[in-house]
Amino acid sequence: MKRRHLLRSGAASAGLLALPGLLRAAEAPKELRLDYAYYSPASLVLRRFGWLEEDFGRDGTAVKWVLSAGSNRALEYLNSGSIDIGSSAGLAALLAKANGNPIRTPYIFSRPEWTALVVRRDSPIRSLADLKGKKVAATKGTDPYLFLLRALKVAQLKRGDIEHVALQHADGRVALEQGRVDAWAGLDPLMAASELDAGSRLIYRHVAFNTYGFLNVREDFQQRHPEALRRVIAGYERARKWIIGNTTEAAKILSEEAKVSLQVALLQLKLRTDLSNPQPSAEHVDALRAAAPILLDEQLVKPGTDLPRTITALVDTQFARGLLGSTG
Structure with a gap:
């Protein structure tokens, strides 16, 4: 009896140890669809080095990249279900969310001065x-x-x-x-x-x-594949830290992808891109609250839209907490 009990206990323990791997394999999507954009240097680095392909390839997940020419394109792709994860400006994401786009923002890819x-x-x-x-x-x-x-x-x-x-x-x-x-x-x-x-x-x-660079995810993808989303964010973190430590090399990648001179890429990356705070927080919520009135004033959303509530529904300040490291 004692031997059988020990055998059963051992088998149960082995099963528990194997469970995270089994769950990861079961949870992994067949295809991961995300965008890359010239206004999102981390996406260019990720795509260039194939870090997500390397990670998800172990589960048999194919990675598909789609070019976003602007926030409007990225948000259209998310709304239509053409991509699962896409990059946009924060206020553009809020506008889309208020008008029914089913997205959340669990990660900030940059604090840019990208427009004037x-x-x-x-x-x-x-x-x-x-x-x-x-x-x-x-x-x-x-x-x-x-x-x-x-x-x-x-x-x-x-x-x-x-x-x-x-x-x-x-x-x-x-x-x-x-x-x-x-x-x-x-x-x-x-x-x-x-x-x-x-x-x-x-x-x-x-x-x-200039509102922040928001990495947006379709709500249904976040619900069905939370571990896959964590791994994508881990990839973005790897790219963010690599850019901070290799800014000139990152500028070369931007230069080649966007077909601009190295001097142009360096101007964007060194002088107009802050990569210091990727964790969605009160800072980003407050920035959207300050910007939100323009959406009502210009009738870009339905009258009476509860924008503070929409901001809360958009900015996910908890999902990535504990996953993100320092810039060091």
Whole structure:
């Protein structure tokens, strides 16, 4: 009896030891679909080195990368279910969430100054007030567009005081440099390239109007595959720390992927990208609360939308807690 009991106990213990591995294999998705974007350097590093492919390959999970040309594209892909995890600006994510996009944000990939209002080198425009009656390019549903709306309020201008030209970021840069629009709400690295390569000028900058880089996940993916999400965040952490320790090498990757000069990539990474705080926290919640009124003022969400509640539902301050290390 005693021997049989010991054998049963031993078998049970072995089963418990094997359980985490079995759960990991059972929980792993058949395919992991996520985006990469030139405004998210960590995604470029992850894709270049194949760290997620190496990790998930052990479970037979295929990794599929999709290029996001802007927050609007990343959020469209998430809303349609084309990707599971995607990168966007914080305020753009809030706008999407308020309008029904089923996403949460468990990780912050950067604190950037990636947008400003840009004019040509020879433009007579010198201030926000000079934008009245002018054509301004901006990509709807993105931080640059929302930055533009907030900047106009600073100058006591309304959206109707300018002629908004809806163009994707790259097309906005071309339109500005060709003189087809008077100003452009830019996005790095395209904005930095226009500065350094074409002499374009930034007429209005406001770091606090640049909302954070949010790594968003579809709610259903987070619920079904929490361990897979943790492993993706671990990959982003590996990339974040690698960039901090190898900024020039990371800039080379950005330069090659985005097809911009190394000087442009270094401007974006060294001077306009802060990678110090990846844990979603009160800092990010407060930033969205400060920015949220523009969504109601400009009727970008339904009247009466409870934006504070939406922010709480979007920013997941607990999921990654304990997973994230220091920048050292």
